Amino acid sequence: MADTTPLLEVRNLTVEFRTEHGIARAVDNISFDVGFGEALGVVGESGCGKSVTALAILGLIPSPPGRIAAGSIKLNGRELVGLPESKLRKIRGSEISMIFQEPMTALNPVFTVGNQMSDVLRRHKGLSRKQAREDAAELLRLVGIPDPKQRLREYPHELSGGMRQRVMIAMAVSCSPKLLIADEPTTALDVTTQAQVLEEINLLREKLGTAVLFITHDLGVIAELCDRAIVMYCGMIVEEAPIEPLYDRPRHPYTEGLLASIPRIRDRKLKRLPTIAGMVPDLLQLPDGCRFADRCEKATGRCQLEIPTLEGARKRKVACFHPVNG
Amino acid sequence: MEVLRFAIKKLIGGIPLLLGVTFISFLLMVYYGPDKTYELLGKNPTTEQIAEIRHELGYDKPFLVRYGDYLKEIVTLDFGYSDSTGERVNRILKRTIPISMAMVTPGFVLGNLIGVILALTAAHFRGRWMDKLIMGGSVVGMSISLLIVVIAFQIIFSSSYGLDLFPVRGWEVYNVTSYIQYVTVPTLVFIFVSLGYNTRFYRAVIVEEMERDHVRTARAFGTPPAKLLYKNILKNSMIPIITRIMFSIPLVIISGSLVIETYFGIPGVGKVTYDAITTGDQPILKAVVGLTAILFVLTLMATDIMYKMVDPRVSLK
Amino acid sequence: MSVAGETLAGAGDLTLRKTRESLWSKARYKFRHDVWGMVALGIVLVYFVIALGVWLGIWGQGWSAVGGEKWGSMSAEYWFGTNIIGQDVYDRAIYSIKTAFEIGLVVAVLSTVMGAVLGAIAGFFQGSWTDEVILWLMGVLDSIPFYLFVAAVAFALGGYAYSMHLAMIAVFWTITARLVRGEVIKLKNFEFVEAAHAIGVPHFLIIFRHIMPNTLHILLVQSTIVFVAAIKTEVILSFLGLGVKDGVSWGLMIAESTQEVLAGHFNNFVAASVLMFGLVMAFNMFADSLQDALDPKKVS
Ligand SMILES: Nc1ncnc2c1ncn2[C@@H]1O[C@H](COP(=O)(O)OP(=O)(O)OP(=O)(O)O)[C@@H](O)[C@H]1O
Ligand SMILES: [Mg+2]
Numbered sequence: 001m002a003d004t005t006p007l008l009e010v011r012n013l014t015v016e017f018r019t020e021h022g023i024a025r026a027v028d029n030i031s032f033d034v035g036f037g038e039a040l041g042v043v044g045e046s047g048c049g050k051s052v053t054a055l056a057i058l059g060l061i062p063s064p065p066g067r068i069a070a071g072s073i074k075l076n077g078r079e080l081v082g083l084p085e086s087k088l089r090k091i092r093g094s095e096i097s098m099i100f101q102e103p104m105t106a107l108n109p110v111f112t113v114g115n116q117m118s119d120v121l122r123r124h125k126g127l128s129r130k131q132a133r134e135d136a137a138e139l140l141r142l143v144g145i146p147d148p149k150q151r152l153r154e155y156p157h158e159l160s161g162g163m164r165q166r167v168m169i170a171m172a173v174s175c176s177p178k179l180l181i182a183d184e185p186t187t188a189l190d191v192t193t194q195a196q197v198l199e200e201i202n203l204l205r206e207k208l209g210t211a212v213l214f215i216t217h218d219l220g221v222i223a224e225l226c227d228r229a230i231v232m233y234c235g236m237i238v239e240e241a242p243i244e245p246l247y248d249r250p251r252h253p254y255t256e257g258l259l260a261s262i263p264r265i266r267d268r269k270l271k272r273l274p275t276i277a278g279m280v281p282d283l284l285q286l287p288d289g290c291r292f293a294d295r296c297e298k299a300t301g302r303c304q305l306e307i308p309t310l311e312g313a314r315k316r317k318v319a320c321f322h323p324v325n326g
Numbered sequence: 327m328e329v330l331r332f333a334i335k336k337l338i339g340g341i342p343l344l345l346g347v348t349f350i351s352f353l354l355m356v357y358y359g360p361d362k363t364y365e366l367l368g369k370n371p372t373t374e375q376i377a378e379i380r381h382e383l384g385y386d387k388p389f390l391v392r393y394g395d396y397l398k399e400i401v402t403l404d405f406g407y408s409d410s411t412g413e414r415v416n417r418i419l420k421r422t423i424p425i426s427m428a429m430v431t432p433g434f435v436l437g438n439l440i441g442v443i444l445a446l447t448a449a450h451f452r453g454r455w456m457d458k459l460i461m462g463g464s465v466v467g468m469s470i471s472l473l474i475v476v477i478a479f480q481i482i483f484s485s486s487y488g489l490d491l492f493p494v495r496g497w498e499v500y501n502v503t504s505y506i507q508y509v510t511v512p513t514l515v516f517i518f519v520s521l522g523y524n525t526r527f528y529r530a531v532i533v534e535e536m537e538r539d540h541v542r543t544a545r546a547f548g549t550p551p552a553k554l555l556y557k558n559i560l561k562n563s564m565i566p567i568i569t570r571i572m573f574s575i576p577l578v579i580i581s582g583s584l585v586i587e588t589y590f591g592i593p594g595v596g597k598v599t600y601d602a603i604t605t606g607d608q609p610i611l612k613a614v615v616g617l618t619a620i621l622f623v624l625t626l627m628a629t630d631i632m633y634k635m636v637d638p639r640v641s642l643k
Numbered sequence: 644m645s646v647a648g649e650t651l652a653g654a655g656d657l658t659l660r661k662t663r664e665s666l667w668s669k670a671r672y673k674f675r676h677d678v679w680g681m682v683a684l685g686i687v688l689v690y691f692v693i694a695l696g697v698w699l700g701i702w703g704q705g706w707s708a709v710g711g712e713k714w715g716s717m718s719a720e721y722w723f724g725t726n727i728i729g730q731d732v733y734d735r736a737i738y739s740i741k742t743a744f745e746i747g748l749v750v751a752v753l754s755t756v757m758g759a760v761l762g763a764i765a766g767f768f769q770g771s772w773t774d775e776v777i778l779w780l781m782g783v784l785d786s787i788p789f790y791l792f793v794a795a796v797a798f799a800l801g802g803y804a805y806s807m808h809l810a811m812i813a814v815f816w817t818i819t820a821r822l823v824r825g826e827v828i829k830l831k832n833f834e835f836v837e838a839a840h841a842i843g844v845p846h847f848l849i850i851f852r853h854i855m856p857n858t859l860h861i862l863l864v865q866s867t868i869v870f871v872a873a874i875k876t877e878v879i880l881s882f883l884g885l886g887v888k889d890g891v892s893w894g895l896m897i898a899e900s901t902q903e904v905l906a907g908h909f910n911n912f913v914a915a916s917v918l919m920f921g922l923v924m925a926f927n928m929f930a931d932s933l934q935d936a937l938d939p940k941k942v943s
Contacts, residue, residue, distance in 0.1 A: 020673070058546055064453055085551075093547035100546075105539040110561050110637055120547045155638040171547065346783035351795065358799035465931070469924035471878045473897050474916045477904055485905055494905065580788040585879055589901070600883065603794040615791060622786040 005077055006033035007178055007211050013071035015052050015061055024283040026052045028235040039212040041222035044232035050215045054181045058096060059088040094124040097172040101184040103164035107156040114152030117171050124175045139170040143200050162193035173204055181213045231255050234280055234291040237310055240317040249325040251318040253296050298322045333627055340623030347619035352393050360606035396612060405613035410605050415613045426583045426594030433516025434578055438571055441524025446555050449532040467522025475518050476589050483511050495591040512586050531566045535559045564636040572629040576621045663857055670936040680932025686925035694744040703737035724910040735891045736914040742892040743874050750873035754812045755866040758819025766827030767850050781817040793885050804888040807880055811873055819865045826858050860937040867930035871923055893919045
């Protein structure tokens with residue numbers, strides 16, 4: 001395969017938050033790529049920095065207290081870090097768009113669905129009010145919402161959770177973005193609705209050729225939807241691999257632990273990652289060495305002192321001194 | 327239709343409140359209030375004269391009957407005659423309420439409007455020096471007593487020790503120029519006194535709204551900051567803003583104008599009320615309390631209807 | 644059942660006590676690092692020491708003596724001049740600090756206690772007729788024009804010196820009560836309260852031993868707010884002739900000054916307003932910092 005430039009190129013990204021007790025590094029020196037039309041999964045326990053990574057890509061880290069302390073984010077070769085707000089605004093919702101976890105609160109309760117959708121269309125595509133409404137109706141039909149004309153006139157609270165999330169998805173793809181970030185889009189939905197929404201995202205990806213950065217707790221979803229995945233732990237990437245090898249022969253003890261504690265991967269009821277003994281270290285009191293060392297059976301003296309770097313072949317990387325399944 | 331049914335329901339629901347307010351006020355102001363018997367009698371009155379006066383004033387009737395009479399006055403909106411001037415209470419009110427409205431409206435409106443604008447500005451620059459400046463100013467404004475502001479503004483704007491631009495006191499309004507002449511200083515006082523409180527309140531409301539998920543969504547879809555503030559955030563903050571504005575109306579009209587009108591010698595309803603307090607003019611006090619209570623119930627009702635207008639989630643059930 | 648319930652109540656109470664302790668220790672930490680808050684507290688303490696001095700008879704005692712000339716200017720004897728009948732403005736302004744603290748403390752403490760008790764009862768028996776009655780009473784008190792209410796109380800009590808205080812307490816407790824009621828409604832659904840019910844702890848014990856301590860932070864913040872409101876209200880009431888009866892206060896001084904400022908005598912006005920502004924401003928800032936430290940919901 002020819003070595004083309006990827007759609008999204010994240011290099012050495014570091015995001016810090018100033019808190020009362022010191023600086024918390026929520027994302028620490030991470031690098032990864034997303035190719036055109038590719039679906040990349042991001043897994044990890046709660047608080048490991050998944051959402052912060054997503055917000056950093058859109059330039060939406062709340063500041064103060066947060067900031068991108070270092071690193072580069074390139075979309076199609078164009079640097080996004082340090083780009084002025086006005087330029088970033090043109091990218092948000094048109095070239096990169098994002099679906100959020102909470103469909104109940106992510107839409108504005110006091111405006112109709114149509115109003116919010118045509119707002120985006122008019123801003124990024126310069127459509128007329130009427131044209132925007134027609135396009136919005138078309139988009140709703142595309143994501144499988146019956147009677148779209150009527151839905152446009154309704155307020156978010158009149159829709160079910162699944163419907164709202166579909167509206168979010170329709171809004172997100174309305175300007176044909178090159179990259180769609182989905183931050184746990186199904187966590188708040190019930191099992192059947194989850195499946196339908198995932199199906200919808202998958203169909204759209206095939207139809208529109210949009211690349212997807214899919215953030216989730218649910219390993220089963222990743223297996224179904226993604227080509228490749230990265231595993232995050234405590235602000236760092238500990239493993240990166242295509243889906244099949246990741247599941248068959250995980251190399252990082254953390255990934256192995258995650259997989260081992262799932263009885264059946266395809267059991268979609270799993271909403272939270274299964275627990276591994278021990279605690280995630282506090283972002284303010286990080287150990288000197290590997291952050292997983294305290295919970296790892298294989299840890300040695302070296303693990304306590306030195307941070308392993310992410311190494312390996314181009315598509316199969318692990319950050320561990322004692323990788324398993326080697 | 328739905329609105330009408332709701333309004334009627336609210337009005338009926340307001341009856342206990344109305345009864346409570348009038349009962350407590352009646353008990354304190356009339357029953358335990360000043361006894362006017364001897365003021366109206368000559369020297370060395372006979373027992374018959376005393377009894378006659380007490381009968382005229384209604385003092386000899388049982389408590390509940392007198393309270394019932396008061397309720398009847400409220401229902402018929404007929405409050406009899408002033409004790410001190412003998413003028414019909416309704417006529418006095420008809421003359422003075424418009425003056426008070428003309429006096430407080432500009433300051434009330436501007437105080438809230440400027441408050442919202444400052445709050446939006448502060449929220450927009452949240453955490454930066456502009457925010458700190460505005461909020462620091464608010465605390466200073468909140469710390470200065472109304473009476474000090476009144477006196478200071480009178481010195482600054484209306485005396486020979488200051489700019490000497492406006493009349494010191496009074497209300498001789500017959501056209502727009504004279505209106506502006508007399509209304510300016512009270513308006514400035516009103517704005518100054520309410521601005522600190524308003525700005526702080528509105529900023530807290532707006533900042534809280536700024537942290538909601540839907541604002542993050544709007545930003546993730548490229549909404550520019552100005553539009554974010556006036557469309558996405560302001561409309562969502564309308565419920566607390568309306569609540570504050572509506573509920574300050576009855577209080578502002580009576581309490582606020584009482585001090586300002588008394589000080590500037592403006593013959594509005596506040597001044598009349600103050601005079602009634604000092605002379606114990608019960609018919610006027612009874613009318614003011616009764617009307618304020620009614621105003622409160624109407625405000626409660628109007629506020630709920632306005633909620634419905636700004637927030638589709640509110641139902642009038 | 645009873646043993647299990649007791650342990651559960653104990654355990655739940657313990658965890659809640661732990662969160663409560665951490666709330667207070669966090670607040671102490673936060674407040675100590677709040678420079679403006681500490682400065683404000685310092686100023687309030689200076690005022691308080693002056694008030695104590697007046698109370699103990701160390702200074703400010705010459706407030707009522709008529710010695711100087713009419714509207715005398717500043718001099719070594721009369722640091723801030725004299726008023727219309729030759730009283731020492733400086734002493735009067737200093738004495739007024741004591742008056743202000745008296746009013747502020749009496750009104751703040753009593754209205755907070757009243758609000759806490761009635762609010763807790765209303766919240767605990769939420770939806771019952773007790774709750775309805777308390778809510779109705781709060782609505783009624785909030786709808787009576789305040790100055791009329793004070794005047795009425797003053798008349799009804801026949802010129803009693805503390806009628807102003809009583810009137811303020813009777814009105815100011817409603818805000819505290821509403822806040823406490825809301826908090827108690829939240830707290831009463833905690834497991835430890837349910838467990839206490841299960842083992843038959845009497846209601847009033849549950850309210851006052853288990854629930855009320857968890858509303859202390861609200862009460863503290865609220866009482867600072869009421870303190871400021873009381874001092875500011877006194878000024879208006881004294882101007883309207885409904886305020887302080889014995890002694891002197893900033894309100895009386897400012898009311899007095901309304902007769903003189905247009906004639907160019909500013910001593911009374913300046914002395915009273917500057918001192919009052921200093922105290923109210925410091926107290927406002929202190930209240931703010933306290934709220935920052937204690938109220939997790941406060942947005943900054
Ligand atoms: N605004 C903020 N201020 C301070 N710290 C923050 C802020 N936002 C995030 N963090 C910190 O960054 C870390 C990563 O948070 P993030 O939201 O990315 O986690 P996550 O992986 O998305 O978890 P979840 O699965 O629960 O959504 C957390 O430890 C959090 O404390
Ligand atoms: Mg997240």
